[in-house]
Amino acid sequence: MSFALGQRWISDTESDLGLGTVVALEGRMVTLLFPATGDNRLFSINEAPLTRVIFNKGDEITAAEGWKMVVTDLEENDGLVTYFGTHSEDGQEAFIREPMLDHQIRFNKPQDRLFAGQIDRMEQFVTRFLCQQQRHAMQKNPLRALQGPRAGLIPHQLYIANEVGRRHAPRVLLADEVGLGKTIEAGHILHQQLLSGRAERVLIIVPETLQHQWLVEMLRRFNLRFALFDEERCVEALADCDNPFESEQLVICSLDLLRKKRRFDQALEAPWDLMVVDEAHHLEWSEDTPSRAYQVVEGLAEQVPGVLLLTATPDQLGHQSHFARLRLLDPDRFYDYDAFLKEEQAYQSVAQAAEGLLEQRALNNEELDALNALLASDTLASQLEAIQAGDTATRDKLLRDLLDRHGTGRMLFRNTRAGVSGFTERRLNRHPVALPKQYATAIKVNNMFGTTAVPAAQKVINNLYPEKLYQQFEGESGNGSWWQFDPRIDWLMAFLKAHRSKKVLVIASQAATALQLEEALRTREGIAASVFHEGMSILERDKAAAYFAQMEGGAQVLICSEIGSEGRNFQFAQDLVMFDLPQNPDLLEQRIGRLDRIGQTETVQIHVPYIEDSAQQQLLEWFDRGMDAFEHNCPGGHLIHSEFGDEVIEVLAGNNTDLEGLIARTAERAAEHKAAMEAGRDRLLEINSNGGKAADALVAALAEADDDTDFISFMLKLWDVIGVHQDDRGENAVVLRPTEQMLFPSYPGLPEDGVSVTFDRETALSRDDFQFITPAHPMVAAGIDLVTSSDTGCTGVSLLKNKALPAGTLFLELIYIAEAVAPAEVQLGRFLPPTPIRLLMDKSGKDLGQNIDFDAFNRQLTPLNRHTGSKLVSASQGVLHPLIAAAEKQVAEQLASLASDAERAMERELGAELERLTALKQVNPNIRDTELDALREQMNLARSHLARAQIQLDAIRLIVVTPE
Structure with a gap:
């Protein structure tokens, strides 16, 4: 290297220092001052990591005073x-001497960095191009949002999510039965709305007891970080802004919080794009006296564009309340209850006609009249003849037309277990034990020395959970000795020892009971058990569930308090032990639902150890013989409980001995409810809700996407280039850890102590402590952004060993990005996402990129060190500048073609949807004007932004042919 005072150099290792000036030469050392930052650096002359900055003709340079000049000559x-x-x-003609160049000059353009000798490693150049390709593929993929969540590929869930998630400001009622995944459907819709830019601010309103469940589900399944708002959080948030609800984008709060006028007013003033209301059947309404809860939701629903209401029991408070919830979604459409009833009755014949089409039977006159009234078509008769002849394609089209026009079908989605396949059998196993004398004594003493009359509800608790009563008499000195004599413990230990290979879920009502059960198993038999209760943090619960899910070396048993029956799924296990029974049939179903879910492959074995001739047996008999709640789902359980709950308490308290009469009356009512529900099944609504063949096609497409090994290879390569340590730990998992050698100071989403990730959906479903990596995971976008938003890999010099080409032959590889920038809600990424365009120019200016594949070409190249590469670039500048100019002309033509194709695709896709909805609005008033207006606006904005699409050089590489 030859240095002189006043020369300008840049640091290869600290390019952010700007332009440096040689200020001292002493022996073998050179000192540079970097005026932009005020730093001095001392280098060895022979080994200095520096590159001389010399501009060329045609470059625009800036003087220290700030004025600019295009170089016409230099000496x-x-x-x-x-x-x-x-x-x-x-x-005027002017000149700038080298020492007077602007100190702030940065070499951000790839060609500037190449000519300045800032040459990246070959693998970084390749990775940058792969990142651009992957980002393009991700934004073009319509299924990315559906693929991302940690959820099974369940057809009806995916169909609803795909149908609703693509709408502008969706307003729907999700009313699937318990266990069919309403929360997952809502999460899918939120994820899709947020990822596409249709929504940015979301408010979730839930009962207070479900807040943490929603918080965990949104984070664990969908990587959505919601903030939990209670009164304390609202007070704290006031330090940041006047309205606490504007301090976060994604908020979960309880309905009780919003009952307070001040908090309701603040939530009302905050701008929201989407609102979710869980347990919507609790919103009581009458025309004259709507409840406060209903008024709160109604007020917000009038302001928030998108609304999702969730309920497993849409008719729990009566059909009028069901109408009231639809009224929340569209008050203009559902304005009169009587008119709603008449319309529903009219659609019953349509549903019956749909049933006939499915069964391919001859339709009666009433059904034909209904079809003619709804589908008024000259070809209907011929279509029906074709269907009778076995034409399934015509039948499916006619059904689709009916679905489009069906009453609330576009606003209401309800799946039932009767209409969804994938459930296995449930079997009740009774395990009676004798009442131990310790419990008998405790009960006797409590009855003898009770100073006041014990309420029936308290008697029930004493009778159902005698261990609690015993501990009250025992006091702290006993240290939970009840488990040393309780025969249910003996049975449980014997069962676990006899089934060592089985995973067993045990649920008890209280956290204290769960903890003492774990102690009993550990101290008496050394059985490996994990505990899961409400006193644990989210991370502790994840670890407990993961320990249970681990097939080898994991816990045989997971012992849960009642919270274990909410929000977690363990369908990899088949044995459920109910150490005690809940009094509410909905809680009973929630417990069973942890194992009895879609994805369960074996019969669910329900084990109930109970004390004979006690309240425990009475409650078991009522659930089993009265409601058939163990071996079959009981969707009307809440109605039966509300009707007979008081009688059940009297029987369990010992105040009423007519158990058999209660069971008989309960069974009669349960049969009536079941018959009414079956008679009221709307088959057309169910077809619309489960998606049929369209849902199956979604599952197949997503399963194929899950098997994309190219994506896995890309991510492993990306992490390797960034410098993330990867440790393959088996079980389809990789442990990622940050290192000091990473190209960037931090990696968003990668904690300092590392994280375990998997690309396998089944592994992710069974291991909550693993991150599930798909193209929609935040760590993927973060890794791509780290590379593409920096200078990493935007230059390169490589050698091509090829005997067929003369040594010294040059090629210039240029990667351009075509992009039209637009607000997220325009969703321009569907039509023209940032698109990499690769040109491979020979010395004559001809583009060979169309004929020479990048991967195949890259495999023939070998890397070159920065010093030698810099010399080759300097020697080739006379050739490279004209090639870059020629490439810019050629790529401009490709941009015009891309923008034109994107506009045609947009007009075709959005135009077809607008035409369909406009025609549909004539027969189905569920189509809102705002939805049509939003589509028109989206099309206008897309045209406008596509017309301003631009091209930018993203990376450049010089390739020089060398002899073998």
């Missing part, structure tokens, strides 16, 4: 360069 004297050109401000 070098005594080691310093003087640049000549025209002054940007007065148009």
